[in-house]
Amino acid sequence: xxxxxxxxxxxxxxxxxxxxxxxxxxxxxxxxxxxxxxxxxxxxxxxxxxxxxxxxxxxxxxxxxxxxxxxxxxxxxxxxxxxxxxxxxxxxxxxxxxxxxxxxxxxxxxxxxxxxxxxxxxxxxxxxxxxxxxxxxxxxxxxxxxxxxxxxxxxxxxxxxxxxxxx
Amino acid sequence: xxxxxxxxxxxxxxxxxxxxxxxxxxxxxxxxxxxxxxxxxxxxxxxxxxxxxxxxxxxxxxxxxxxxxxxxxxxxxxxxxxxxxxxxxxxxxxxxxxxxxxxxxxxxxxxxxxxxxxxxxxxxxxxxxxxxxxxxxxxxxxxxxxxxxxxxxxxxxxxxxxxxxxxxxxxxxxxxxxxxxxxxxxxxxxxxxxxxxxxxxxxxxxxxxxxxxxxxxxxxxxxxxxxxxxxxxxxxxxxxxxxxxxxxxxxxxxxxxxxxxxxxxxxxxxxxxxxxxxxxxxxxxxxxxxxxxxxxxxxxxxxxxxxxxxxxxxxxxxxxxxxxxxxxxxxxxxxxxxxxxxxxxxxxxxxxxxxxxxxxxxxxxxxxxxxxxxxxxxxxxxxxxxxxxxxxxxxxxxxxxxxxxxxxxxxxxxxxxxxxxxxxxxxxxxxxxxxxxxxxxxxxxxxxxxxxxxxxxxxxxxxxxxxxxxxxxxxxxxxxxxxxxxxxxxxxxxxxxxxxxxxxxxxxxxxxxxxxxxxxxxxxxxxxxxxxxxxxxxxxxxxxxxxxxxxxxxxxxxxxxxxxxxxxxxxxxxxxxxxxxxxxxxxxxxxxxxxxxxxxxxxxxxxxxxxxxxxxxxxxxxxxxxxxxxxxxxxxxxxxxxxxxxxxxxxxxxxxxxxxxxxxxxxxxxxxxxxxxxxxxxxxxxxxxxxxxxxxxxxxxxxxxxxxxxxxx
Numbered sequence: 001x002x003x004x005x006x007x008x009x010x011x012x013x014x015x016x017x018x019x020x021x022x023x024x025x026x027x028x029x030x031x032x033x034x035x036x037x038x039x040x041x042x043x044x045x046x047x048x049x050x051x052x053x054x055x056x057x058x059x060x061x062x063x064x065x066x067x068x069x070x071x072x073x074x075x076x077x078x079x080x081x082x083x084x085x086x087x088x089x090x091x092x093x094x095x096x097x098x099x100x101x102x103x104x105x106x107x108x109x110x111x112x113x114x115x116x117x118x119x120x121x122x123x124x125x126x127x128x129x130x131x132x133x134x135x136x137x138x139x140x141x142x143x144x145x146x147x148x149x150x151x152x153x154x155x156x157x158x159x160x161x162x163x164x165x166x167x
Numbered sequence: 168x169x170x171x172x173x174x175x176x177x178x179x180x181x182x183x184x185x186x187x188x189x190x191x192x193x194x195x196x197x198x199x200x201x202x203x204x205x206x207x208x209x210x211x212x213x214x215x216x217x218x219x220x221x222x223x224x225x226x227x228x229x230x231x232x233x234x235x236x237x238x239x240x241x242x243x244x245x246x247x248x249x250x251x252x253x254x255x256x257x258x259x260x261x262x263x264x265x266x267x268x269x270x271x272x273x274x275x276x277x278x279x280x281x282x283x284x285x286x287x288x289x290x291x292x293x294x295x296x297x298x299x300x301x302x303x304x305x306x307x308x309x310x311x312x313x314x315x316x317x318x319x320x321x322x323x324x325x326x327x328x329x330x331x332x333x334x335x336x337x338x339x340x341x342x343x344x345x346x347x348x349x350x351x352x353x354x355x356x357x358x359x360x361x362x363x364x365x366x367x368x369x370x371x372x373x374x375x376x377x378x379x380x381x382x383x384x385x386x387x388x389x390x391x392x393x394x395x396x397x398x399x400x401x402x403x404x405x406x407x408x409x410x411x412x413x414x415x416x417x418x419x420x421x422x423x424x425x426x427x428x429x430x431x432x433x434x435x436x437x438x439x440x441x442x443x444x445x446x447x448x449x450x451x452x453x454x455x456x457x458x459x460x461x462x463x464x465x466x467x468x469x470x471x472x473x474x475x476x477x478x479x480x481x482x483x484x485x486x487x488x489x490x491x492x493x494x495x496x497x498x499x500x501x502x503x504x505x506x507x508x509x510x511x512x513x514x515x516x517x518x519x520x521x522x523x524x525x526x527x528x529x530x531x532x533x534x535x536x537x538x539x540x541x542x543x544x545x546x547x548x549x550x551x552x553x554x555x556x557x558x559x560x561x562x563x564x565x566x567x568x569x570x571x572x573x574x575x576x577x578x579x580x581x582x583x584x585x586x587x588x589x590x591x592x593x594x595x596x597x598x599x600x601x602x603x604x605x606x607x608x609x610x611x612x613x614x615x616x617x618x619x620x621x622x623x624x625x626x627x628x629x630x631x632x633x634x635x636x637x638x639x640x641x642x643x644x645x646x647x648x649x650x651x652x653x654x655x656x657x658x659x660x661x662x663x664x665x666x667x668x669x670x671x672x673x674x675x676x677x678x679x680x681x682x683x684x685x686x687x688x689x690x691x692x693x694x695x696x697x698x699x700x701x702x703x704x705x706x707x708x709x710x711x712x713x714x715x716x717x718x719x720x721x722x723x724x725x726x727x728x729x730x731x732x733x734x735x736x737x738x739x740x741x742x743x744x745x746x747x748x749x750x751x752x753x754x755x756x757x758x759x760x761x762x763x764x765x766x767x768x769x770x771x772x773x774x775x776x777x778x779x780x781x782x783x784x785x786x787x788x789x790x791x792x793x794x795x796x797x798x799x800x801x802x803x804x805x806x807x808x809x810x811x812x813x814x815x816x817x818x819x820x821x822x823x824x825x826x827x828x829x830x831x832x833x834x835x836x837x838x839x840x841x842x843x844x845x846x847x848x849x850x851x852x853x854x855x856x857x858x859x860x861x862x863x864x865x866x867x868x869x870x871x872x873x874x875x876x877x878x879x880x
Contacts, residue, residue, distance in 0.1 A: 066734035067625045068668035068720040076711060076724040076732045082341055083709040083724045083732060094798045094828070114712045139822045141791075157791050157813070159714040 034128025037152060040107055040120035042089045046150045048129070049109055049118075053155055056080065057123055058106045072159065074119055079108045086117035087159050093140060111155040180221060181269050184230070189433065190214040191237055192262045196435050198244065199255045208245045212238055229268065229279040233261050236289035243290060257288035259436060333462065336423055343415050344707050344726065350408040351728035357401035364394035427505045428456030430465045434476050438501060441480040448487055448498035449480050455505030460512055460608055467586055468514070468606070471579045475516040475602050476501060483520030483600055493597065495519065511630065512608050517601035523594035525551040532560065552592040556580040578771075584739040587628060587722055589689025605689045615725065615735060616684065617701040621665040624733050626706060626725060631738030633687040635700050639680050652694040654685060660745055664695040667744045668720060686742050693745035708735045720744070758876055759783045759801055763793035763819065764808040764837065769860060773806060773868060782872070790814025800828055804876055806868070809838040809845065817852045824853035833875040835868070
């Protein structure tokens with residue numbers, strides 16, 4: 001859609017500027033300077049993981065409890081033909097747990113070859129968090145906190161090897 | 168070289184370099200053992216030459232120089248027709264140093280500590296002209312510019328072997344399992360199809376009896392027949408698939424199996440180093456190295472084996488003069504034997520040393536408060552030996568440079584139990600001691616007994632289940648407070664599986680007949696009651712990953728053919744928990760202490776000191792691990808090293824003291840330096856006590872802990 005040929009130079013500039021703004025707005029909708037994360041909620045609070053670490057999102061219907069497992073280990077399920085453990089973030093963070101009923105989704109993540117699931121009440125989806133205004137967390141397995149209290153999980157510190165000597 | 172390329176190549180290079188180093192170490196020992204065969208010289212020269220080349224191509228100067236010096240030293244020895252003990256020593260030290268450099272190194276960096284001294288010991292890195300001429304490597308191996316993973320360096324065997332990543336194998340295995348799962352589903356569909364076509368036929372017959380519409384009916388009948396044919400075909404296909412999957416599974420299982428020698432050969436160096444340091448003469452005899460077992464089982468056996476062998480040299484074999492006085496040959500004999508036991512495998516580590524003294528073990532156990540004197544006196548010999556595995560048994564004074572690295576036999580037992588294996592000890596005073604490890608051949612495929620426990624389904628490996636029992640009220644009773652079940656004419660410890668797993672509703676109900684699994688491993692038995700036994704099934708046990716690795720009672724999980732995921736329980740751990748009396752368990756709850764230190768030696772030393780004093784100790788390798796252990800609020804005290812990876816002691820203390828639920832837990836910080844500014848930083852972070860590492864064994868740790876812990880421990 002070329003600018004009308006008969007328009008004055010001022011008018012051409014105005015039209016072009018308008019168009020540029022419209023285009024810019026369309027692209028800005030999730031802010032361009034943001035960090036892409038997958039946001040979800042557990043225990044009424046919002047958490048996020050780096051999208052690069054997410055391998056899939058499943059319904060928690062396929063989750064089977066494991067007799068003898070500690071409370072932070074909700075059970076195991078099949079994800080892309082692998083058996084993965086599913087963790088209860090509430091227990092790992094030392095919060096009061098709740099029933100399994102609330103946890104409808106499982107966010108499957110992979111950290112250094114170790115795949116596991118994090119049970120969630122709901123998954124918000126992929127969002128971009130502006131990189132300014134992020135603060136380091138006071139405590140907990142987090143990379144940073146956003147101004148709206150969204151906490152990005154540091155998977156390498158989440159439920160890693162409890163008491164395992166490993167060599 | 169490009170940093171990215173280096174990063175990609177690094178794992179391959181380091182795996183290869185380790186193989187070469189292994190070959191050099193093994194070769195030099197073989198030369199020393201004697202024999203005029205040129206084979207070991209050649210294999211060392213080849214390995215050193217390849218290592219030199221690949222190190223040079225990655226710009227790793229230190230490793231290159233070291234490999235070169237090893238090559239020259241061996242060339243000198245070859246020209247002379249013999250090898251000096253000092254040269255053997257120098258080569259072995261060079262190998263250890265290079266391995267250390269690989270351990271610490273990352274992509275493109277491998278700094279060898281004490282390089283000049285190592286090079287000097289190897290002969291200054293300069294070969295005599297004669298020796299250089301004799302260097303066979305230049306003729307037998309290509310100059311080291313070959314790509315990683317090339318097979319030429321490993322000799323003629325390599326022509327038929329390829330390097331396969333263990334991950335690829337695992338992934339292949341899991342996909343094959345899914346194939347098998349799909350095949351089970353196909354079969355079910357085919358059966359449904361057949362049933363459906365049967366019903367069509369019935370309906371058609373009914374319709375044709377009542378109303379006559381011959382043309383349409385005939386067509387319908389035809390359709391029904393076709394449906395039946397498709398169903399039959401599908402059934403045949405699934406049978407064929409099943410056969411294919413079964414043979415692929417078998418091939419895969421074979422691929423995963425490696426000869427036991429992979430883990431046994433490095434023990435030669437362990438024995439040599441330990442014996443050298445202690446001025447003892449020890450011969451190591453290895454047999455059964457060609458028996459193959461799952462590489463994952465083997466990997467996890469490495470450190471328990473090193474530990475047992477070191478123990479044998481350190482505590483078993485006597486010094487030469489004592490041996491001569493006892494009428495034995497001056498050189499002690501340590502034997503590592505692998506033997507096939509059907510679906511399990513036996514690994515026996517034995518020595519011809521002093522043997523165990525049941526009397527002294529009892530006395531030590533009583534002195535350490537592991538059990539009361541009158542109970543100790545009643546123990547049979549075999550049960551007495553089991554005390555060696557009790558946590559806190561190995562004393563701090565035994566933490567020598569050689570055996571232990573501070574690790575007690577409880578750690579060995581732990582590693583074996585995680586592999587679903589058992590350890591038995593036998594000993595003849597004055598004649599020697601023998602540790603018998605009984606292990607599954609593979610962690611992968613087993614037959615599982617499916618059972619229901621407190622309403623949930625779990626599987627127990629069938630090779631650990633002797634049989635399923637039906638116990639009436641008359642079969643159950645207690646002996647000294649321990650529930651026992653009568654099995655044939657003997658009494659076996661009895662518990663409910665739910666109770667053992669810590670599940671609610673697990674109390675045994677008196678007066679009802681109960682179904683129980685009779686578990687039996689390594690000569691120990693226990694009867695565990697379940698709600699119901701659902702059947703037996705061939706299953707593949709998948710690991711639950713690093714995060715669930717610490718849950719000792721879970722061996723993994725398995726997918727059943729209906730898509731259900733079930734827990735596979737660790738039979739050895741169940742047996743351990745089901746026999747509380749036999750393990751000298753403490754009746755009273757003990758105060759719980761988390762000990763965080765990244766050094767295994769210090770961690771184990773502190774663990775031993777505290778355990779002997781009667782505390783329950785949870786070890787952690789860094790601040791993050793400690794934090795996880797602390798999170799449940801059941802810990803009474805934290806002992807933490809200041810310098811740790813991921814989360815250091817100061818940050819851990821700050822975090823703890825900022826948590827309203829945990830801030831009351833006293834913290835003792837431990838550091839290697841006694842710098843006043845460190846002490847200040849520690850106290851500012853909120854630490855309640857401060858300790859220098861060398862004070863740990865002096866009783867200062869215990870003193871501090873007793874001051875800080877409220878109430879008697």
